Amino acid sequence: MRMLSGLLKKFVRNGRMRLYDAGGTLHEFGSGENGPTVTVRLHDAALHRKLALNPELVAAEAYMDGTLTFEDGSSVHDFLTLFSVNRSGLASAGSQKLLRRAWRGLKRWQQANPLGVAAKNVRHHYDLSTDLYRLFLDEGLNYSCAYFRDPEKDTLEEAQVAKLVHIAAKLRLEPGMTVAEIGSGWGSLAIQLARCGAQVTAINVSPEQLKISRQRVEEAGVADRVTFFERDYRELDGKFDRVVSVGMMEHVGVRHFDEYFGKVRDLLTDDGFAMIHAIGRMTPPGTTGPFIRKYIFPGGYVPALSEVFASLERVGLWAADNEILRLHYYYTIRHWRERFAANRDKAIELYDERFCRMWEFYLSAVELGFLHGSNMVFQLLLSRERDAVPIIRDFIVDDERAMLTPAPKSAAKRQPKVKPKTATRTAPKSPRARKKAE
Template sequence: MFPLSHLLSRFVQEGTLTVYDADGGKHVFGGKEPGPVVAFRLHDKKLYRSLFLKPDPLLGEAYMDGTLTFGGPDGGPGENGEAAGADGLRDFLQLFNVNRFSFVDHPLQKTLKRFSKALKKVRQYNPVGKAQQNVAHHYDLSRELYELFLDKDLQYSCALFADEGQSLEDAQRNKKRHIAAKLHLAPGQRVLDIGCGWGGLALYLAKEHDVRVTGVTLSVEQCRVAQERAEKLGLTDRVEFLLKDYRDLDGPFDRIVSVGMFEHVGVGHYEEFFAKVKALLTPEGAAVVHSIGRCTPPSSTGPWLRKYIFPGGYSPSLSEVFTHTEQARLWVTDVEVLRLHYAKTLREWTVRFAENRERVAEIYDERFCRMWEFYLICCEMAFAEGNAMVWQMQLARDRAALPLTRDYMYEGVNSAAGDAAEPVRMAA
């Protein structure tokens, strides 16, 4: 099984990995330090070399194609009770994350990483037009697919869990209240929602805070669904949804919010993004940007995730973002980091996806199911064990545009909670 065995013997320092090769041979790696116990089988000898040279994207592709399966040699639990299927995948990705530094420090992986970083701006070139193609790849999938694993409001971003036992629906409601409090809204204000998704946040702001909201998205399916929801709720006089690039908009707006869209802007367009946000705001305006990020220095998006899930996508380090807020001469009036909340959110999505897996296979196919299992669990582990986090950044054109203390955020989020809801603490 050389050269893959060479890589794995160096990689697994914590936990134990048992690999069954295509001929049924058994190979055990690690075991020196306690940790996850995982087993998988390779069904194709070509993987011995290809996984050594390009573990990303080929590990994910092998799982999608069924040439790599988790569990014992017969496809069931391993000899030591290692999980099979998606549970085995989760155990492996946990093993990967606890050992990731021994992997990324391998000379070959360092070389591949430098090459990937050098091409980052080229891969994230995201002008008007191409941006819509990238969005359509992921967000123009069947509405029913998302309904099978998201909450009822179709919130496709990090929820905010006030306690361990809170439901996904309540946690997503917390997130909307949390963002609304940071926006410091007043009745009648004009609000822009950049990357509005299926419209849930825009509809919430209009209904609960009596503001006028314009939501923009590049997804044809999302725009259609959002417009239908506005009509059904009787909010078309206060909310409009447009199939439009934010760069083509004219202002001004009193408030701007963007949740889960900044990951699709592209590093070469950060200057353009913040300059446009500033141009769209009134002199006393403020904005809240919510994005996935990383707690490590700037890097690049993994090849598998970039190819199959989010073409053109990238989760930035805060150091990359501050450079451009400073160039735009915007005041960063508040920054909050949400750490484990997205791991909990993704786990909820994964459970719901598994419960509806048969229906997903009917809509698409088995390979698609394995692709989305890999995506959801990989991201969950990145937040639970890796370097991923979520940040919320509040911005203003004028230093005096918002109150001087954060008390209004606490007051705003809890006054919107209602009698039946628990108060929401600031997440960080």
């Protein structure tokens, strides 16, 4: 217990941890200020040493196994909140510095995602029962950051629709344009883009998601404008007016960034552009936490912007626009965690208690990573040519408002099912577009 006490004295600077060791002795750490008070009980003496050596992974596994429990009204979310507000204290401990150094040394090996392995890693998470995801996602099964205009008033459904519209507005679509979607989830974005008049080629390596996606585009009446393929992004060929990728880059791995952005570049027409939506970090390059890496997203990695832009420089793509969404994912995952908690009994019927504890730990950990950690979301517009994207970004707001504003009832009958969007009138033409018009 001496090793663990030494670590916790350095670690818990905000809030308070009340820890009952395996022998029943109570230890207290922290001042109780600027953080929650959490009561923890250990049921296995082996945890005294294991937690001191690798707390991030062992605490999660002990909670999953039931050998670490909470008392006095404390919860796993309280525990992880205490961890998140003391993150710097843990990083400063000598044993943890050595552990992180080892993780950095293994980083490229841990994120190796060659063909075949990449699909296996993705299926580990996304081929779980869709009924599980229905317990906590919105009706459209959007498993990525939503877009909140008012976090206290917007429902999850409203925020996810706003995200789809925000992305479609950035793509500046016109009827008949071709779009490649890399990593198509359960099909909500493909449906949105098809409703804007685009012909969408969407790829995914999850058979479970593809099955549901094909059903959904049929139900939405856009099956003639969306084609799904079970395919790795490296196996997609052709030329497209637009390329879009949402929540996919996190699965690429740092060794494959050039391969990924090189494929995006090769898929674009000369005057086309891409929209990349992904989780990033505002800190220097790091590693994936051991719990997330082992149990949730094997092969996954949240990149630093320095790694992203260095890769863009190497493959020769213009970064025409970058928007940083700082707290939107925090609000999104808060909804997910609360919905999962409300449907926990149904989740146990689908899986078991250990799985539910793992999922609770995962949702709380990632939610707090966006509240107290370094995580955020970035949305990049990328192009082969400097003038493929309008030189001012007003077109995004103009198109977004046009899509969110209902048409007047008197004009509804006169409007075609897919109408040209206002961006073509309000955004200034690029030099290339003017030359073509002449």
